[in-house]
Amino acid sequence: xxxxxxTIVLIGHGMVGQRYLEALAERGVTATHRITxxxxxxxxxxxxVHLTSYFSxxxxxxxxxxxxxxxxxxxxxxxxxxxxxxxxRAARTVTSRSGQVFPYDVLVxxxxxxxxVPPVPGKDAPGCFVYRTIEDLLAIEEYAKTRTSGAVxxxxxxxxxxxGALQGLGLTTRIVEFAPRLMPVQVDEGGGAALLRTIESxxxxxxxxxxxxxxxxxxxxxxxxxxxSDGSTVDTDLVVFSAGVRPRDQLAxxxxxxxxERGGIAVDARCRTSDPHVYAIGECALAVDGRVYGLVxxxxxxxxxxxDDLLGREKEFTGADLSTKLxxxxxxxxxxxxxxxxxxxxxxxxxxDSRSGVYKKLVVSPDGVLLGGVLVGDADSYxxxxxxxxxxxxxxPEQLVLPAGVGAPVALGPSSLPDHAVICSCHNVTKKAIAxxxxxxxxxxxxxxxxxxxxxxxxxxxxxxxxxDKGLCGCFPYTRSELYEIVRTRRLTxxxxxxxxxxxxEARGGDGCEVCKPTVGSIIASLAPTLGASGYVLxxxxxxxxxTNDHFLANMQRNGSYSxxxxxxxxxxxxDKLIVIGEVARDFGLYTKITGGQRIDLFGASVDQLxxxxxxxxxxxxxxxxxxxxxxxTVKSCVGQTWCRYGVQDSVRMAIDLELRYRGLRAPHKLKSxxxxxxxxxxxxxxxDFGVIATASGWxxxxxxxxxxTPRHADLLAQDLSDAELVRLIDRFLMFYxxxxxxxxxxxxWLERLEGGLAHLRDxxxxxxxxxxxxxxxxxxxxxxxxRDEWAETLQDPERLRRFVxxxxxxxxPDPTVKFVPERDQVKPDLAVLTIGGAVR
Amino acid sequence: xxxxxQVAQGWLTVCELSSLIPGRGVAALLPxxxxxxxxxxxxxxxxAIGNQDPFTGxxxxxxxxxxxxxxxxxxxxxxxxxxxxLESGRCxxxxxxxxxxxxxxxxxxx
Numbered sequence: 001x002x003x004x005x006x007t008i009v010l011i012g013h014g015m016v017g018q019r020y021l022e023a024l025a026e027r028g029v030t031a032t033h034r035i036t037x038x039x040x041x042x043x044x045x046x047x048x049v050h051l052t053s054y055f056s057x058x059x060x061x062x063x064x065x066x067x068x069x070x071x072x073x074x075x076x077x078x079x080x081x082x083x084x085x086x087x088x089r090a091a092r093t094v095t096s097r098s099g100q101v102f103p104y105d106v107l108v109x110x111x112x113x114x115x116x117v118p119p120v121p122g123k124d125a126p127g128c129f130v131y132r133t134i135e136d137l138l139a140i141e142e143y144a145k146t147r148t149s150g151a152v153x154x155x156x157x158x159x160x161x162x163x164g165a166l167q168g169l170g171l172t173t174r175i176v177e178f179a180p181r182l183m184p185v186q187v188d189e190g191g192g193a194a195l196l197r198t199i200e201s202x203x204x205x206x207x208x209x210x211x212x213x214x215x216x217x218x219x220x221x222x223x224x225x226x227x228x229s230d231g232s233t234v235d236t237d238l239v240v241f242s243a244g245v246r247p248r249d250q251l252a253x254x255x256x257x258x259x260x261e262r263g264g265i266a267v268d269a270r271c272r273t274s275d276p277h278v279y280a281i282g283e284c285a286l287a288v289d290g291r292v293y294g295l296v297x298x299x300x301x302x303x304x305x306x307x308d309d310l311l312g313r314e315k316e317f318t319g320a321d322l323s324t325k326l327x328x329x330x331x332x333x334x335x336x337x338x339x340x341x342x343x344x345x346x347x348x349x350x351x352x353d354s355r356s357g358v359y360k361k362l363v364v365s366p367d368g369v370l371l372g373g374v375l376v377g378d379a380d381s382y383x384x385x386x387x388x389x390x391x392x393x394x395x396x397p398e399q400l401v402l403p404a405g406v407g408a409p410v411a412l413g414p415s416s417l418p419d420h421a422v423i424c425s426c427h428n429v430t431k432k433a434i435a436x437x438x439x440x441x442x443x444x445x446x447x448x449x450x451x452x453x454x455x456x457x458x459x460x461x462x463x464x465x466x467x468x469d470k471g472l473c474g475c476f477p478y479t480r481s482e483l484y485e486i487v488r489t490r491r492l493t494x495x496x497x498x499x500x501x502x503x504x505x506e507a508r509g510g511d512g513c514e515v516c517k518p519t520v521g522s523i524i525a526s527l528a529p530t531l532g533a534s535g536y537v538l539x540x541x542x543x544x545x546x547x548t549n550d551h552f553l554a555n556m557q558r559n560g561s562y563s564x565x566x567x568x569x570x571x572x573x574x575x576d577k578l579i580v581i582g583e584v585a586r587d588f589g590l591y592t593k594i595t596g597g598q599r600i601d602l603f604g605a606s607v608d609q610l611x612x613x614x615x616x617x618x619x620x621x622x623x624x625x626x627x628x629x630x631x632x633x634t635v636k637s638c639v640g641q642t643w644c645r646y647g648v649q650d651s652v653r654m655a656i657d658l659e660l661r662y663r664g665l666r667a668p669h670k671l672k673s674x675x676x677x678x679x680x681x682x683x684x685x686x687x688x689d690f691g692v693i694a695t696a697s698g699w700x701x702x703x704x705x706x707x708x709x710t711p712r713h714a715d716l717l718a719q720d721l722s723d724a725e726l727v728r729l730i731d732r733f734l735m736f737y738x739x740x741x742x743x744x745x746x747x748x749x750w751l752e753r754l755e756g757g758l759a760h761l762r763d764x765x766x767x768x769x770x771x772x773x774x775x776x777x778x779x780x781x782x783x784x785x786x787x788r789d790e791w792a793e794t795l796q797d798p799e800r801l802r803r804f805v806x807x808x809x810x811x812x813x814p815d816p817t818v819k820f821v822p823e824r825d826q827v828k829p830d831l832a833v834l835t836i837g838g839a840v841r
Numbered sequence: 842x843x844x845x846x847q848v849a850q851g852w853l854t855v856c857e858l859s860s861l862i863p864g865r866g867v868a869a870l871l872p873x874x875x876x877x878x879x880x881x882x883x884x885x886x887x888x889a890i891g892n893q894d895p896f897t898g899x900x901x902x903x904x905x906x907x908x909x910x911x912x913x914x915x916x917x918x919x920x921x922x923x924x925x926x927l928e929s930g931r932c933x934x935x936x937x938x939x940x941x942x943x944x945x946x947x948x949x950x951x
Contacts, residue, residue: 510883511909513908514908806868
């Protein structure tokens with residue numbers, strides 16, 4: 001014999017009631033309990049926050065908050081249009097208007113609130129409305145069809161919403177607010193003034209600091225005007241009362257439950273009323289902190305709390321964030337945290353531009369903690385600022401309120417938010433939880449973030465792209481570092497094996513793409529000595545993976561010609577070698593330029609010239625260098641102790657040693673380095689992926705710097721290292737980077753992305769916290785031991801040399817479109833040749 | 842096996858199939874002085890399109906990387922990486938741009 005299931009009766013099916021049902025479903029309670037819902041309205045829960053959008057084209061279906069089939073799926077009995085009328089706590093039953101009696105084991109009150117209508121004469125005349133339900137909207141819409149003017153009593157959030165709705169219905173609209181400014185709860189005086197100007201500029205009339213004395217009616221008894229407390233009378237055909245809401249606690253009062261002095265069903269931190277079998281959640285409840293919350297976010301939190309309590313789980317609701325962001329009458333208005341600066345000693349940072357109707361105020365504590373703020377006219381930064389409340393922002397507060405283009409640029413993006421920052425305050429969802437999802441749809445489904453007020457959707461979007469399908473490309477569902485691990489642990493040396501075995505199903509057996517091929521080529525090249533594969537990039541299948549530069553071992557320039565950059569380790573070169581470079585350049589007619597990396601670029605070589613140029617250089621003791629591809633480029637140096645009167649170590653020797661050690665090393669991004677002989681930093685080591693600066697007692701190692709579009713100074717990783725310690729640490733650093741970085745990710749962005757940042761990196765490579773160091777060192781030892789001069793090897797192999805022709809069917813013929821014209825005693829590409837044939841759009 | 846390209850004068854032998862690396866291309870000089878980029882995919886199917894990259898004017902498409910999207914092979918220009926469908930010549934990144942294509946076949950070496 002089976003026991004009857006325990007029964008939960010929920011009174012009220014608004015946003016919070018629906019959230020409670022979902023919370024029960026998520027916790028499996030719907031399977032173990034019988035659930036009945038009594039709903040006063042004729043339709044299931046809908047989005048009351050966005051009620052006004054009903055007038056701008058949303059349908060009642062669009063506003064629905066109840067997923068199709070939800071009730072059926074979870075066996076919930078929903079009684080629409082049948083409100084609860086009586087609770088018998090002794091018998092534990094609820095009687096509905098239709099006369100049905102529902103027994104309960106647990107009763108949940110989510111009755112919400114009702115609009116407060118001030119007790120003025122005429123308030124019940126035809127033409128007076130409240131603004132609360134879809135039915136209210138339908139009634140207003142119908143009445144407005146034959147009228148021309150309307151007035152809203154109340155200039156708060158909902159009042160402005162209602163005014164926007166009336167204007168949208170074509171009525172001349174006025175707002176009457178008793179307080180001296182609009183939105184008195186959320187916005188301060190300055191913000192209220194900005195709001196007022198903007199709203200008046202839209203053609204609405206605003207009366208502040210006046211009350212409504214009487215609704216005046218015409219001969220037919222319907223609304224014809226209002227008499228205000230300043231003695232004036234205004235004409236209006238319709239009045240919408242939006243002067244605040246009151247908790248709907250009558251049912252609870254009648255049942256003898258405790259209520260607050262000013263209303264609201266008293267609950268404890270677990271949302272239990274004075275009767276342990278009865279909960280109250282949402283706007284009908286008086287929370288333990290003595291407040292009745294009129295926002296949906298705290299209501300949702302209470303729904304979760306009550307659901308947890310049912311299962312005996314510890315969760316408490318002791319208060320909530322009152323942040324809001326709305327677009328009222330087309331004006332962005334947001335307020336968060338301590339918007340009015342109530343905290344002792346708090347300071348304001350204000351930007352106010354009455355021309356554009358923008359007002360922004362941040363409240364900060366004396367020690368720089370962001371406490372709250374008000375944004376009117378431009379609330380774009382709300383999504384970033386609110387999660388930062390309670391912490392010291394990463395940039396100065398004035399940068400956060402100044403508009404773009406004024407003063408210093410705002411360097412604050414979602415990436416600067418900590419993981420625990422709450423992005424969606426409606427559903428209390430953190431950045432970390434959002435980052436775990438791939439798409440906005442997934443975020444909404446898994447976390448509900450973005451399904452409340454919607455103000456966080458923009459920031460969610462900014463957080464997602466990085467996380468959106470973290471697969472490398474359309475061929476692989478893995479990141480570069482995951483592929484590195486697959487290649488390493490499975491000892492794969494074939495791209496096709498990797499694609500066919502580990503690619504996305506639709507890509508297996510196919511041709512791959514231009515994104516993953518070079519990436520995998522680079523991974524296999526980095527691991528080649530360890531895997532026992534040929535590291536030579538032109539051999540076998542490897543040849544098909546390389547970007548054109550790697551394929552031709554030279555750097556393709558804009559007209560299809562190549563540049564050759566002889567390796568000059570540390571920038572040190574003998575006069576004889578310098579002369580050889582000059583002779584080669586002269587004999588092949590190459591443009592010559594000294595580079596930023598202390599090398600000499602030789603530009604303008606055609607494909608078929610490359611081997612002949614390399615041969616001359618190899619004969620003179622050079623090898624070519626990587627001026628292309630993702631590999632170590634150069635290690636710059638100053639002259640150091642040897643020549644410079646300030647130098648404290650031999651920076652040239654160290655630079656040469658490092659460049660020769662790491663030459664040929666393939667990485668996710670190009671790598672550059674420098675060694676300075678003293679703190680004067682003539683080699684600019686702090687702008688490099690790894691940079692070394694001499695001290696009197698050794699070397700300081702800096703990592704994660706770069707030039708490029710977003711320059712970053714390197715961070716000091718370790719100090720006063722001996723030669724051996726320095727090299728060992730760089731070995732570990734480079735191999736850890738190569739192993740874990742994403743495709744085309746610089747050391748700088750990698751370091752910033754790395755969880756725990758520099759401290760974590762130091763733990764791993766200095767203190768060996770992951771026990772990886774021996775392996776990282778051994779990988780580098782393999783690389784160093786197996787380095788081969790790819791250019792010299794190419795020259796020795798006729799098969800490989802066959803590729804260095806302009807035309808497969810005319811090996812001797814140069815490409816006639818690679819032409820040059822003179823400039824400043826040298827040559828430059830003749831771009832006119834390239835447009836011949838009219839191929840350019 | 843040789844790779845042959847159809848030009849005004851008939852079928853032009855470009856090279857031995859074996860001298861093409863699957864997934865890579867070669868450039869061929871045509872009798873009228875123009876250039877074709879000839880590729881072979883992983884399955885051994887040959888393709889030929891114009892060698893000039895319409896975005897830069899350089900004759901470099903033969904040196905791009907071959908890939909496939911939804912089973913259709915393309916080459917990514919080595920300069921600015923725009924992709925061109927090897928069968929139709931259509932640029933996959935800019936629908937207003939296309940390069941010409943050439944009929945191509947493999948033939949037993951006579």
